[in-house]
Amino acid sequence: MGTPALGMLGVGHLATYTVKGLRNGGDTRRIILSPRNAQAASLLAEQCQCEVAGSNQAVVDGSEIIVLAVRPESLAQLLEGLIFRPGQRVISVMAGVSLQQLRQYPALQAVTLVRALPPASVEVGAGPVPLFPADETVVTLFGAMGKVIVLESEALFDVALAHGCLHGWSYFLVQQLIDWSREQGMSKEAARQMVVHSIGSALALAESRPELDYGDIGNGIATPGTFTLKGIEQIRAANGLQAWCDAMETVSKPE
Numbered sequence: 121m122g123t124p125a126l127g128m129l130g131v132g133h134l135a136t137y138t139v140k141g142l143r144n145g146g147d148t149r150r151i152i153l154s155p156r157n158a159q160a161a162s163l164l165a166e167q168c169q170c171e172v173a174g175s176n177q178a179v180v181d182g183s184e185i186i187v188l189a190v191r192p193e194s195l196a197q198l199l200e201g202l203i204f205r206p207g208q209r210v211i212s213v214m215a216g217v218s219l220q221q222l223r224q225y226p227a228l229q230a231v232t233l234v235r236a237l238p239p240a241s242v243e244v245g246a247g248p249v250p251l252f253p254a255d256e257t258v259v260t261l262f263g264a265m266g267k268v269i270v271l272e273s274e275a276l277f278d279v280a281l282a283h284g285c286l287h288g289w290s291y292f293l294v295q296q297l298i299d300w301s302r303e304q305g306m307s308k309e310a311a312r313q314m315v316v317h318s319i320g321s322a323l324a325l326a327e328s329r330p331e332l333d334y335g336d337i338g339n340g341i342a343t344p345g346t347f348t349l350k351g352i353e354q355i356r357a358a359n360g361l362q363a364w365c366d367a368m369e370t371v372s373k374p375e
């Protein structure tokens with residue numbers, strides 16, 4: 121048996137960066153794309169050596185593993201009339217749709233269902249990919265493009281949804297800090313480098329010292345009389361740290 125073929129139902133942003141991540145990670149398996157978004161599918165097929173199927177059913181028939189990468193509101197229409205083989209592996213990358221909700225669709229009743237949430241950074245092999253439940257085939261598949269983290273429960277997978285959002289929020293935080301630096305007169309390049317390396321190098325140092333908590337390192341720097349302490353006190357007083365956890369709380373509790 122060769123490497124299981126992969127079918128993508130839905131060729132939007134998530135499907136596109138996932139396929140790019142797999143190819144950039146050296147995965148050369150057969151990848152079959154659904155035809156509905158014809159322009160995106162043919163572009164991705166050309167860039168990443170995929171095939172565009174004639175129909176969604178052809179995607180299912182030609183693949184051992186199928187990724188559901190449509191918007192939740194399009195799912196019912198997508199599944200209408202589709203026939204999966206019993207035991208076929210179906211990975212849902214739709215945020216906020218539970219296994220129980222997926223199981224309500226007649227088409228999905230006999231398949232092996234797995235949930236995953238690849239962030240955009242898998243395109244460069246750098247994302248955490250939360251997964252539930254454990255599935256060796258999917259761990260191997262997505263291991264090519266990121267660090268797969270198998271969660272112990274679906275509730276914890278929903279917590280990881282908040283981390284998926286954190287990934288997205290990071291861009292806004294970094295951009296806001298770059299914009300502020302530029303308003304002070306810094307060049308675009310210097311502003312970007314200063315912000316990115318300030319945060320990136322903090323992560324690098326902390327990850328070189330796994331025995332230390334991030335808070336320990338922060339407290340070692342923010343000692344009495346420092347500018348760092350003055351600033352973090354101001355951020356805390358403005359709810360600037362707690363606001364992030366509050367948003368995590370909101371998005372990790374779908375419905």
Ligand SMILES: O=C(O)[C@@H]1CCC=N1
Nearest residue numbers: 215237281284285288
């Ligand atoms: O924003 C979203 O809905 C998805 C979930 C995590 C990242 N993106």
